Amino acid sequence: MWRTAKKVLPPIQKTEEKENLEEIFDFSADQIVELREAFTTYQDRDGTVTEDKLGHVLERIGQICTNDQLTNLMERADLGKSEKIDFLEFLTIMEKGMEKTDASDVISEAFRVFDTNGDGFLSAEELRHVMTCLGHQLTDEDVEDMVRLADTDGKGKINYTEFAAMMSSDQ
Numbered sequence: 001m002w003r004t005a006k007k008v009l010p011p012i013q014k015t016e017e018k019e020n021l022e023e024i025f026d027f028s029a030d031q032i033v034e035l036r037e038a039f040t041t042y043q044d045r046d047g048t049v050t051e052d053k054l055g056h057v058l059e060r061i062g063q064i065c066t067n068d069q070l071t072n073l074m075e076r077a078d079l080g081k082s083e084k085i086d087f088l089e090f091l092t093i094m095e096k097g098m099e100k101t102d103a104s105d106v107i108s109e110a111f112r113v114f115d116t117n118g119d120g121f122l123s124a125e126e127l128r129h130v131m132t133c134l135g136h137q138l139t140d141e142d143v144e145d146m147v148r149l150a151d152t153d154g155k156g157k158i159n160y161t162e163f164a165a166m167m168s169s170d171q
Contacts, residue, residue, distance in 0.1 A: 025091050035094060039087050048084035066109040107167050111160050121157035
């Protein structure tokens with residue numbers, strides 16, 4: 001296998017590397033390892049990720065961002081204006097900005113993505129598709145129960161308000 005001249009960050013294994021990053025960033029060693037694993041899964045051969053791949057990295061760690069949010073994150077992190085970020089730039093944006101993500105923007109974007117036919121409602125079929133894509137194998141009864149619990153107006157579909165309430169609940 002050919003290797004590029006640029007150094008690709010290896011997975012963190014040495015204790016002192018973890019501790020150094022812990023001193024610089026407000027993350028535990030376990031969090032740094034988790035972030036490193038997500039990042040290296042999508043990094044290019046030069047050890048960086050593009051905006052598109054950043055979206056995948058964030059999804060892998062459970063963060064859903066709108067396209068505008070991704071663009072904003074890249075603009076803040078890409079100090080070299082190369083349209084790519086390295087792992088240290090990634091840690092910087094994770095530390096600075098992810099907790100500031102507006103939940104309503106995330107919920108709105110998620111609803112838009114899940115509403116595949118664009119009718120403003122999530123049907124049982126759309127919900128099943130989403131859950132399957134997320135790795136959840138549900139029976140028809142499970143999906144119907146989910147719709148029934150979220151569908152407060154009794155129309156058999158989940159509208160945006162019901163979806164937002166479901167996503168915002170602590171249950």
